[in-house]
Amino acid sequence: MAEVLKKIKFEKWKGWLYLSPAIILLLIFTVWPIFNTIRMAFLEDFNTLQASRGAVFEIGFKNFEKVIGYKDFLTCLGNTMILCVLTVPLSTILALVIAVCLNSIKFLSRFIQTIFFLPYVTNSIAIGMVFAAMFNIVGSFLGTDNQIVQTWGIVNEVLRAFGMEPINWINSGSDYWANIWVMVIYIVWNALPFKILILLGGLQSVNKQYYEAAKIDGTSRIRTFTRITVPLLSPMIAYVVITGFIGGFKEYSSIVGIFGDGMGPAGEKGKLNTMVGYIYDSLSLHQGRASAAALILFGIIFIVTMINLYVSKKKTHY
Amino acid sequence: MxxxxxxxxxxxxxxxxxxxxxxxxxxxxxxxxxxxxxxxxxxxxxxxxxxxxxxxxxxxxxxxxxxxxxxxxxxVKSLEEYNLSVPTLFPEAFHFENYVEGFKTANLGQLFLNTVFVGVVSTILSLVITVLSAFAFARLEFVGKNALFAALLATMMIPGELFTITNYQTINDFFGLKTLGNQIGSKFLQEIGNWQNTYTVLIVPFLVSVFYIYLLKQNFMQIPNELYLAAKVDGTTDIKYLWKVMIPLAFPTIISITILKMMGAWNSYIWPRLVANDDAHKLITNGLRGADFTVDSMVHYPRQMAAVAIVSLPLFLVFLFFRKYIMKGVSRSGIKG
CATH class of the missing domain: 1.20.5 (Single alpha-helices involved in coiled-coils or other helix-helix interfaces)
Structure with missing residues (x-):
C-alpha cells in the first residue's frame, strides 16, 4: 500500500523531473536576468566593477534619466525609429503584392517562390558585406580637388547608366539619408522572404468562393484586392507587421554587416547605431545604464505591440 | 360560329x-x-x-x-578587374585562387570546425531538453503544469537583449565563483567561474528554447493518448515510448528544429563576439566580419567575396535539401535562425 502511494506521489511529480534540465537553465539564464536587470536599472550608476569592491548604490531613476539625456542614445533611438517606420510598411506592401502575384500564376510559381525565399537562408552579416561592396566606391578623396575614384560601384554605375549622378552611399563623408536608404534596401531585401511565406500561406487558405463571387459580380481586380484579399488576409498582415516592428526595434546585425562594428561610415563611428547597439556598447562598463536602456527597449516593443494588436483587433476580419 | x-x-x-x-x-x-x-x-x-x-x-x-x-x-575577378572604372558584368578570367586566399585570410578552416562543433553539440543537447520538456507538457499530469507553461510562454515576450546584460556578468563570474576563487586563491574556482573563451559559453546559455518546446508539445499532443496508455499497460518505460513512438511520429518537427538550430549557430554573431574572440573558439560569422582582407592598403574585395561565398554555401546546400522543413519551421516560428 505504501509503495503504491509512493508511486502515485512520484507520478504526480514526474513531470518536474523531465522538465528539470530546462527549468534549471531557464532559472539561470532567463529568470535571474529578468530580476537582475530590473534591479540594476534602478540602482543609480550601477556597475559590476564597483559592486565587486563593495560599493553601495542608491535606488532611483537616475539611470533612465542619464540614458534618455544622452545624445548617443537619442541618435540610436532615432535611427531605430526611422528604420522601423521605413522598412516595415515598405516590406509588408511589397511582400503583399508579390504574394498576390505569386498566388495568381501557376507556371513556374514554385520556382519563383523558392527564389524569393533565398535571402532568408543567408548569413545577414555575410550578405551585408556583399551589399556594402555593391554600394562601395573604391578610391578616396571624394569631393575634393584631387579626387581619385577608381570605381563607383555597381549601384552607382546603374544610376549613371540612367543618366543620374553617382551618390556617396556608405563611404566616409556620406550623407545620413544615403546611409539610411542603403540600410532600408538591405533590411527590406532581408525581410521579404518571411513575409512572402506567411502571406502566401494565408492566400492559399482563402476560400476560392469569394473570388468567384467577385468575378460573377464583375468586380475589378483592384477592388477585389482591397475589398476581399486584404480583409481576409488581415490576420496574417497583422502578424507580419507586429513581428516586423519587433524585429525592427532590435535591428543590429544588418548594420554591422554593412558598416562593420563601427556602426557608421569610416570616421563616423556610431552614426547608425541602434538601441540594441547602445545596449551592447554599455554592457561591459555601465551595466546600470545598459539595463535601463534594455527596459526602455522592452517598454517600446511592448507598447508598439499593444497598439498593433489594438488596431488589428479593430481592423482585422476573422 | x-x-x-x-x-x-x-x-x-x-x-x-x-x-x-x-x-x-x-x-x-x-x-x-x-x-x-x-x-x-x-x-x-x-x-x-x-x-x-x-x-x-x-x-x-x-x-x-x-x-x-x-x-x-x-x-572570381582579379583585383584589377574588380577595380575597373566601369565594372564588368561577367568576369574576363576566372581567378579561383581568390577562394584559396580568402579561405586562408579569414582562417575559415578553424572557424568552420569551431562552428560545426558548437552547432552539433548544442543541437543534440537542445533536442534532448526540448523532447523531455515537450513530453512532460504534452503527456504528463503534474502539479503546477499549466502555470509553468504559461510562465514559459510569457518569457518569449521579452527581448533577448534584456537577458544578455546579466548573462554576460554570469559567464564572467559564475555566481561569484571567480571572485571567491580570487579571494581564497583557488585556481580551480577561478577557472570554473570564468566562462570567457570556452565552448560552454557558446553552447549552454541558449540550450532551452521555449518556442521549440511549444512547437514540439503541439506536435506531441496530436498523437493519441491511448497509445501512451497502452504502452503503460504493457509496462513500457516513458523513455522507450518516447524513442519508439513519439519521436518517429514527430520527426518532421524535430528535423525543422535541428536545421533551424544549426543555422542559428552558423549565423550567430552578437553573443559569440562578446564572449569568444580567441582563435580556438571564434565562430564563423564573427571571424568573417573581423577578417582583414587588406592587401597593399586596399581591401581585396574579390577575396572577401570569395570568403563570403564559402560561408554562404553550406546554408544554400541545407536549403536545397531541406527546403520543406525549413519553410515549415520558419512559417511557424517567425524568428530568424
Whole structure:
C-alpha cells in the first residue's frame, strides 16, 4: 500500500523531473536576468566593477534619466525609429503584392517562390558585406580637388547608366539619408522572404468562393484586392507587421554587416547605431545604464505591440 | 360560329409569342455576340495581366538574386578587374585562387570546425531538453503544469537583449565563483567561474528554447493518448515510448528544429563576439566580419567575396535539401535562425 502511494506521489511529480534540465537553465539564464536587470536599472550608476569592491548604490531613476539625456542614445533611438517606420510598411506592401502575384500564376510559381525565399537562408552579416561592396566606391578623396575614384560601384554605375549622378552611399563623408536608404534596401531585401511565406500561406487558405463571387459580380481586380484579399488576409498582415516592428526595434546585425562594428561610415563611428547597439556598447562598463536602456527597449516593443494588436483587433476580419 | 375575337387573340398571342420568341432569340444572339466579344477582350486583358504579372515577378526575382550573382562574379575577378572604372558584368578570367586566399585570410578552416562543433553539440543537447520538456507538457499530469507553461510562454515576450546584460556578468563570474576563487586563491574556482573563451559559453546559455518546446508539445499532443496508455499497460518505460513512438511520429518537427538550430549557430554573431574572440573558439560569422582582407592598403574585395561565398554555401546546400522543413519551421516560428 505504501509503495503504491509512493508511486502515485512520484507520478504526480514526474513531470518536474523531465522538465528539470530546462527549468534549471531557464532559472539561470532567463529568470535571474529578468530580476537582475530590473534591479540594476534602478540602482543609480550601477556597475559590476564597483559592486565587486563593495560599493553601495542608491535606488532611483537616475539611470533612465542619464540614458534618455544622452545624445548617443537619442541618435540610436532615432535611427531605430526611422528604420522601423521605413522598412516595415515598405516590406509588408511589397511582400503583399508579390504574394498576390505569386498566388495568381501557376507556371513556374514554385520556382519563383523558392527564389524569393533565398535571402532568408543567408548569413545577414555575410550578405551585408556583399551589399556594402555593391554600394562601395573604391578610391578616396571624394569631393575634393584631387579626387581619385577608381570605381563607383555597381549601384552607382546603374544610376549613371540612367543618366543620374553617382551618390556617396556608405563611404566616409556620406550623407545620413544615403546611409539610411542603403540600410532600408538591405533590411527590406532581408525581410521579404518571411513575409512572402506567411502571406502566401494565408492566400492559399482563402476560400476560392469569394473570388468567384467577385468575378460573377464583375468586380475589378483592384477592388477585389482591397475589398476581399486584404480583409481576409488581415490576420496574417497583422502578424507580419507586429513581428516586423519587433524585429525592427532590435535591428543590429544588418548594420554591422554593412558598416562593420563601427556602426557608421569610416570616421563616423556610431552614426547608425541602434538601441540594441547602445545596449551592447554599455554592457561591459555601465551595466546600470545598459539595463535601463534594455527596459526602455522592452517598454517600446511592448507598447508598439499593444497598439498593433489594438488596431488589428479593430481592423482585422476573422 | 367562329369566335373571331378568340381566334384573332389566339393568332395574335401566337404571333406575339412568336415575335417574343424571335425577340429573345435575337437578343440571345446579340448577347452571345456581346459575350464572345467580352470574352475576347477579357481574354486579351487576362493575357496582358499574366504578362505583367510575370514581368513584375521576374524583375523582382532578378533584383533579389542580384547580390548573390554579384558575390559570385566578384569572387572570381582579379583585383584589377574588380577595380575597373566601369565594372564588368561577367568576369574576363576566372581567378579561383581568390577562394584559396580568402579561405586562408579569414582562417575559415578553424572557424568552420569551431562552428560545426558548437552547432552539433548544442543541437543534440537542445533536442534532448526540448523532447523531455515537450513530453512532460504534452503527456504528463503534474502539479503546477499549466502555470509553468504559461510562465514559459510569457518569457518569449521579452527581448533577448534584456537577458544578455546579466548573462554576460554570469559567464564572467559564475555566481561569484571567480571572485571567491580570487579571494581564497583557488585556481580551480577561478577557472570554473570564468566562462570567457570556452565552448560552454557558446553552447549552454541558449540550450532551452521555449518556442521549440511549444512547437514540439503541439506536435506531441496530436498523437493519441491511448497509445501512451497502452504502452503503460504493457509496462513500457516513458523513455522507450518516447524513442519508439513519439519521436518517429514527430520527426518532421524535430528535423525543422535541428536545421533551424544549426543555422542559428552558423549565423550567430552578437553573443559569440562578446564572449569568444580567441582563435580556438571564434565562430564563423564573427571571424568573417573581423577578417582583414587588406592587401597593399586596399581591401581585396574579390577575396572577401570569395570568403563570403564559402560561408554562404553550406546554408544554400541545407536549403536545397531541406527546403520543406525549413519553410515549415520558419512559417511557424517567425524568428530568424
Amino acid at each position: 367562329f369566335d373571331i375575337k378568340k381566334i384573332s387573340e389566339k393568332i395574335s398571342s401566337l404571333f406575339g409569342a412568336k415575335k417574343e420568341q424571335n425577340d429573345t432569340s435575337v437578343l440571345k444572339t446579340m448577347e452571345e455576340k456581346d459575350m464572345s466579344r467580352v470574352n475576347r477582350t477579357q481574354r486579351v486583358v487576362q493575357v496582358l495581366v499574366k504578362i505583367a504579372l510575370y514581368a513584375f515577378l521576374l524583375t523582382m526575382a532578378v533584383i533579389v538574386l542580384f547580390p548573390f550573382y554579384w558575390m559570385l562574379i566578384s569572387s
